[in-house]
Amino acid sequence: MKVRYYSFFASLNRPAVALLLAGLAASCNQAGKTETTTTATTPAATASNKADWWKETVVYQLYPRSFQDSNGDGVGDLKGITSRLDYLKSLGVGTVWLNPIYASPNDDNGYDISDYRAIMPEFGTMQDFDALLQGMHGRGLKLVMDLVVNHSSDEHAWFKSARASRTSPYRDFYYWWPAEKGTPPARYSTFDVKHDAWQYDAPTKSYYLHYFSKKQPDLNWNNPKLRQEVYKIMRFWLDKGIDGFRMDAFQFVAKDPSFPPIPNVTESNFANSYNHGPRLHDYLQEMNREVLSHYNVMTVAEGAGRNVTEAMLFVDPARKELNMTYHFEGVGVGNNADTYQLTDLKRVFTKWDSAFAQKGWQAIDLGNHDQPRMVSKFGDDRPAFRAPSAKLLNTFLLTMRGTPYCYNGDELGMTNSKFNGIADYRDVAARNAYTLLKQQKGDEKAFFHTLARFSRDNSRTPFQWDDSAQAGFTTGTPWLNVNPNYVTLNRAAEEKDSSSVLHHFRRAIAVRKQHKVLVYGQYQLLDAANPNIYAYTRTLNGEQVLVVLNFSSAPRTWALPAGLTPTGQPWLNNYPTAPTGPALALQPWQAVVYRLR
Numbered sequence: 001m002k003v004r005y006y007s008f009f010a011s012l013n014r015p016a017v018a019l020l021l022a023g024l025a026a027s028c029n030q031a032g033k034t035e036t037t038t039t040a041t042t043p044a045a046t047a048s049n050k051a052d053w054w055k056e057t058v059v060y061q062l063y064p065r066s067f068q069d070s071n072g073d074g075v076g077d078l079k080g081i082t083s084r085l086d087y088l089k090s091l092g093v094g095t096v097w098l099n100p101i102y103a104s105p106n107d108d109n110g111y112d113i114s115d116y117r118a119i120m121p122e123f124g125t126m127q128d129f130d131a132l133l134q135g136m137h138g139r140g141l142k143l144v145m146d147l148v149v150n151h152s153s154d155e156h157a158w159f160k161s162a163r164a165s166r167t168s169p170y171r172d173f174y175y176w177w178p179a180e181k182g183t184p185p186a187r188y189s190t191f192d193v194k195h196d197a198w199q200y201d202a203p204t205k206s207y208y209l210h211y212f213s214k215k216q217p218d219l220n221w222n223n224p225k226l227r228q229e230v231y232k233i234m235r236f237w238l239d240k241g242i243d244g245f246r247m248d249a250f251q252f253v254a255k256d257p258s259f260p261p262i263p264n265v266t267e268s269n270f271a272n273s274y275n276h277g278p279r280l281h282d283y284l285q286e287m288n289r290e291v292l293s294h295y296n297v298m299t300v301a302e303g304a305g306r307n308v309t310e311a312m313l314f315v316d317p318a319r320k321e322l323n324m325t326y327h328f329e330g331v332g333v334g335n336n337a338d339t340y341q342l343t344d345l346k347r348v349f350t351k352w353d354s355a356f357a358q359k360g361w362q363a364i365d366l367g368n369h370d371q372p373r374m375v376s377k378f379g380d381d382r383p384a385f386r387a388p389s390a391k392l393l394n395t396f397l398l399t400m401r402g403t404p405y406c407y408n409g410d411e412l413g414m415t416n417s418k419f420n421g422i423a424d425y426r427d428v429a430a431r432n433a434y435t436l437l438k439q440q441k442g443d444e445k446a447f448f449h450t451l452a453r454f455s456r457d458n459s460r461t462p463f464q465w466d467d468s469a470q471a472g473f474t475t476g477t478p479w480l481n482v483n484p485n486y487v488t489l490n491r492a493a494e495e496k497d498s499s500s501v502l503h504h505f506r507r508a509i510a511v512r513k514q515h516k517v518l519v520y521g522q523y524q525l526l527d528a529a530n531p532n533i534y535a536y537t538r539t540l541n542g543e544q545v546l547v548v549l550n551f552s553s554a555p556r557t558w559a560l561p562a563g564l565t566p567t568g569q570p571w572l573n574n575y576p577t578a579p580t581g582p583a584l585a586l587q588p589w590q591a592v593v594y595r596l597r
């Protein structure tokens with residue numbers, strides 16, 4: 001497939017902006033070009049429909065910095081989350097994934113960790129963490145933590161020691177290139193102002209490697225001592241009772257320490273070049289043997305593999321590595337807002353479903369903390385369409401095969417925010433891209449236009465609890481401005497309105513929990529070429545449902561395929577009345593789930 005994502009940003013003549021703004025979306029799937037989509041045939045019991053708790057759960061991704069502030073400093077914290085556990089429980093989600101809460105100087109909002117066994121003081125203490133975990137488990141909620149071990153912070157004790165002397169016992173925890181060998185072979189960094197992944201460090205006259213910002217030096221996984229340290233950290237948290245890990249940027253950990261030249265490594269191909277380095281799967285199998293196999297926990301890899309074949313290597317149960325992976329190709333499709341087509345989205349999700357039909361498992365998501373808001377990208381966030389389109393997108397997430405990942409605020413249909421100039425942005429990616437733009441005297445208007453749509457800060461604005469000052473998030477000044485639409489778009493208002501996005505979200509989760517066909521059932525795309533309607537069936541053990549989604553802001557008619565006859569009331573519908581056949585007259589963004597047999 002053509003990864004339009006890049007051509008879009010390239011048109012700004014600012015090639016670096018793409019990944020900086022929107023994370024690593026799409027970059028890992030360029031090899032998708034050669035892939036074909038096959039239709040799954042599901043035998044009675046495949047490895048994919050073997051029951052597991054992490055397949056049946058719904059994951060709620062919670063961004064701690066923006067969820068609930070408990071002490072008025074403008075930063076969300078653990079006590080704040082604990083005070084909202086009844087709300088999380090009321091949603092029906094089973095698992096909460098917390099973005100990093102470890103000690104960090106916050107160059108990249110916690111993805112630069114200075115102590116893997118300590119809680120970031122802004123977020124609270126270890127006692128607060130223990131109380132949070134206990135509060136979750138007491139309510140039957142599971143907790144998954146982010147594991148960020150492609151890199152640490154440059155303020156981690158290991159790095160401080162490593163950079164002080166070439167003979168430090170921690171020197172080989174990182175990658176160094178001694179200056180006497182000349183300039184190191186080019187490597188691209190996504191967050192570095194100059195996109196140079198090598199940073200010269202005077203004390204030892206050497207360069208260190210950083211795929212992300214220069215405050216995020218890459219850890220050396222070739223070193224068995226480093227790997228053992230990581231396993232100890234994992235056991236530390238697992239022994240506290242957490243229920244799994246989301247593995248950050250893990251596809252990048254394996255590197256050839258001789259650093260052979262990578263010709264023309266750029267923003268558009270760096271992820272492909274870095275992906276799947278030597279021994280990556282040896283490391284994962286070792287980690288599984290030494291740590292994961294001793295606990296009943298779930299693991300999910302961010303963006304594993306350049307294509308479905310490589311992704312399978314992470315999650316094929318016979319290989320004993322990880323449980324599931326989430327791909328960037330889905331969120332990436334929508335990143336070219338000017339030419340985005342529903343048929344692209346259908347093709348991508350169908351291809352990934354087919355690839356995992358017989359074995360392995362995947363996550364289903366349309367947004368996260370590295371992406372703009374899903375309703376602003378895949379739906380229509382204008383007042384008339386925001387609620388129905390957010391409900392449609394949640395219906396999609398909760399009726400696909402795979403574990404749904406719902407990003408906090410999407411259950412309310414929160415939208416992209418409003419930023420008035422660079423001072424309103426907080427993301428290292430946005431700030432460094434702007435520094436480069438200024439140096440290059442680039443086109444500011446185009447830059448801000450793109451940033452407004454794609455900045456990661458769009459999804460990081462504070463959670464909108466109610467219509468009081470700062471949306472009930474804080475009594476102080478929030479670290480990132482609240483989206484001005486909180487006055488009408490907030491949890492309290494949606495709680496009172498039984499037709500709200502929030503209530504629809506709860507209903508959709510309840511339906512998924514009640515009907516295993518929505519978890520394990522075979523997925524079959526219908527009417528692939530239709531540019532407005534995304535329709536599919538799910539089938540399990542003689543039970544069959546039909547999902548019909550009008551992905552457009554206009555009414556559409558869709559003829560029921562011969563032989564598909566809905567029975568009884570729809571399981572889900574985001575409008576008061578449901579269309580009936582043979583030609584379904586669908587309202588804008590109408591989403592209906594029918595039982596067929």
Ligand code: GLC
Nearest residue numbers: 023024108111212248249370
């Ligand atoms: C992942 C995270 C992103 C972070 C990056 C570096 O892509 O999701 O937020 O900036 O890794 O750790």
Ligand code: CA
Nearest residue numbers: 069071075077
């Ligand atoms: Ca706080």
